[in-house]
Amino acid sequence: MSANEALRQHRGFVVAGLGKMGIMHASMLGVVSGGRVAALVDIDEKLGRNVQSMGVDAPVYTDINKCLDEIAPDGVWITTPQFVHRQLFELCVSRGIPVFCEKPLAHTLEDARKMAAAAAARPELPIAVGYMTAHNPLFHKAHDLVAAGELGQACSFKASTRLSQVFSPMKGWTFTKEQAGGGVLINSGCHLLMALHVLFGPPARVTVKGRGVHNQVEDTLGAIFEYANGLWGMIEITWSVPGHELQTHDIEVLGTAGTIEVGNEALRLWLHQKTRNHPAGWSQWLRSRTEPLAEFSLSPEYCGDEFFLEDQDFVNAVRKGGRPKVGLAEAMAIQELLEAMYRSMAENRPVDLASVVKS
Amino acid sequence: MTLSAQISDPAGDILGVQLLLGGGAVAASQWEPLRRLQARFQSPEALRQALERKHADGFKSVLALGEPRLLEALGRKRADNLPVPLPMVPNLRGFMREAVEYGMIGAGVRRVWRGGVMSLVGLSMRGITQLGPLKRRDFPTFLRMFIDLELAAFSRFSPPVVFLQPQMTDLAVAMNNPRIIEAFQSAVRDRTGAQLGLVTANFGRLAASLKSWGFDIAALIAPWDGGGSRMRPSAEACVRAARACEFPIWADRLGFIEPPQPEDREVIRQAGLNGIVRDDLSLWTNI
Numbered sequence: 001m002s003a004n005e006a007l008r009q010h011r012g013f014v015v016a017g018l019g020k021m022g023i024m025h026a027s028m029l030g031v032v033s034g035g036r037v038a039a040l041v042d043i044d045e046k047l048g049r050n051v052q053s054m055g056v057d058a059p060v061y062t063d064i065n066k067c068l069d070e071i072a073p074d075g076v077w078i079t080t081p082q083f084v085h086r087q088l089f090e091l092c093v094s095r096g097i098p099v100f101c102e103k104p105l106a107h108t109l110e111d112a113r114k115m116a117a118a119a120a121a122r123p124e125l126p127i128a129v130g131y132m133t134a135h136n137p138l139f140h141k142a143h144d145l146v147a148a149g150e151l152g153q154a155c156s157f158k159a160s161t162r163l164s165q166v167f168s169p170m171k172g173w174t175f176t177k178e179q180a181g182g183g184v185l186i187n188s189g190c191h192l193l194m195a196l197h198v199l200f201g202p203p204a205r206v207t208v209k210g211r212g213v214h215n216q217v218e219d220t221l222g223a224i225f226e227y228a229n230g231l232w233g234m235i236e237i238t239w240s241v242p243g244h245e246l247q248t249h250d251i252e253v254l255g256t257a258g259t260i261e262v263g264n265e266a267l268r269l270w271l272h273q274k275t276r277n278h279p280a281g282w283s284q285w286l287r288s289r290t291e292p293l294a295e296f297s298l299s300p301e302y303c304g305d306e307f308f309l310e311d312q313d314f315v316n317a318v319r320k321g322g323r324p325k326v327g328l329a330e331a332m333a334i335q336e337l338l339e340a341m342y343r344s345m346a347e348n349r350p351v352d353l354a355s356v357v358k359s
Numbered sequence: 360m361t362l363s364a365q366i367s368d369p370a371g372d373i374l375g376v377q378l379l380l381g382g383g384a385v386a387a388s389q390w391e392p393l394r395r396l397q398a399r400f401q402s403p404e405a406l407r408q409a410l411e412r413k414h415a416d417g418f419k420s421v422l423a424l425g426e427p428r429l430l431e432a433l434g435r436k437r438a439d440n441l442p443v444p445l446p447m448v449p450n451l452r453g454f455m456r457e458a459v460e461y462g463m464i465g466a467g468v469r470r471v472w473r474g475g476v477m478s479l480v481g482l483s484m485r486g487i488t489q490l491g492p493l494k495r496r497d498f499p500t501f502l503r504m505f506i507d508l509e510l511a512a513f514s515r516f517s518p519p520v521v522f523l524q525p526q527m528t529d530l531a532v533a534m535n536n537p538r539i540i541e542a543f544q545s546a547v548r549d550r551t552g553a554q555l556g557l558v559t560a561n562f563g564r565l566a567a568s569l570k571s572w573g574f575d576i577a578a579l580i581a582p583w584d585g586g587g588s589r590m591r592p593s594a595e596a597c598v599r600a601a602r603a604c605e606f607p608i609w610a611d612r613l614g615f616i617e618p619p620q621p622e623d624r625e626v627i628r629q630a631g632l633n634g635i636v637r638d639d640l641s642l643w644t645n646i
Binding site: 027028030031046047049050051053054055056160164242243245246248250252261263265266268286288289294295296297298299300301304 | 381382386387388390393394397452496497498499500501525526529530531532533534535536538539560561564582586588589591592593613614
């Protein structure tokens, strides 16, 4: 059987939830190798018709059960608001359907744990979670530099997520604790948490202060992370500052031998003295010149490569076997960290991550 | 006079102002100088003076998003001492900001209402035949309407070419949906009579699509630089596509805030490109 014949026999993928992320993934499925949209699902049929008219040649369903019965897809992209993730996730997994779930995994730790339990019962299923920063090779390169001791001993870091989006009271589910699970931390800052997870793994203790500036959920927060090896870091996450039309994630690590600055677009290493691998002074790696790069991008100014790569990665896992690069283990680590941070914020005290993991 | 001669400076370039208006992503180390410039040129008067200087430096045109501050700076009609604005539509940044709060369709409806009475009257007269598609939430019909509304603010400048914003161009490519380009073409022809330009981040695939779609494209902007970064799907494919194109192409140095280097110019010259969309900080620091 030729590759084209094999592709024709594929049933294709379902995109469930047709907001901006659903549209983005549906578009990407038109260009990733082995991708094809077989059906669209949303409770609002008009949204489905809207996406069809963008060029998606696939039927629209308002009932996901009916869709899964009739299409029997190769996989489902869950791109709804996070308070709906669990319901759709459990349904798909119970039917043996691979899932790509947008970040965060859920709006509560309780929901996330139930999702993880459901997936544990079907360990053969590819499950991916849409933390696209983990597909950015610069953060992995930064990890490798730290792990190889290029910085000497990593002592401290400061990290930030900044976005210019919220300057007045906002409407919509994104800004409600009940539906989103929080504000800027869970909606935007979780990408930074994943980048820090790639660099350093989970912290031992978190201390967080946050507040709503314009909304009931937190619009801005500051945090201190402490790690078992003595590393500590200061974190700022806000969507209420000017000058960041596009979301930025930046980390600066200070070590005994130098510093690392890493963000979406560039990684810079500064060394006091040369090492076996790098000269004294600055070394730089640009995202636009660091593999893997995407052959297609819908948003080159903000993580366009990563959106393509995460979708291709999931399609490959479904088509060829293997585990997606960012799965439930990584997503659960972030979910537990989010819970610890929200507890710290609510109870106004440091929280040990171990206490959340055990709870 | 060719379109290229009408809109290019002596080096073949077009002026860009996205960084100055607050768009674009820069590294943390560049926040401070960029913020200083944005604060310095935040008033329409200061922006107008800066544009006058750039016109005196030789820039004949400026790639323009429909941002109110820029439109105010450009004045009530085309001025001899300012670069002519080349609209890039639709202004998706503003739209996506509202989509977070109101959803995709809600944001669209709000934008239509904000268009103002006269625009809405004109729109409804033209759109009376479009009620069916609008009711069906037909995306190309919505897109045409948004572009129409935005071009209302630009028609006083008689722009020689209007560019389709890259995410819309590339959505058409990803979905293999020429109706998106048709909607753009229809709005531009009805509202301005300008020629059609496209901005893309995926030139290789777009070039292949254009061959089968058959639109009369007059100008194109695509990522291009000496290192071949962001030239998708590959630098080689983009070079091949450029050699086969009959319309002028400008290099978008997306993500670069330094001025183009001689090697960038050489790569662009060898590929037969017209010039560069200059949107680097050095343009403004020497004013």
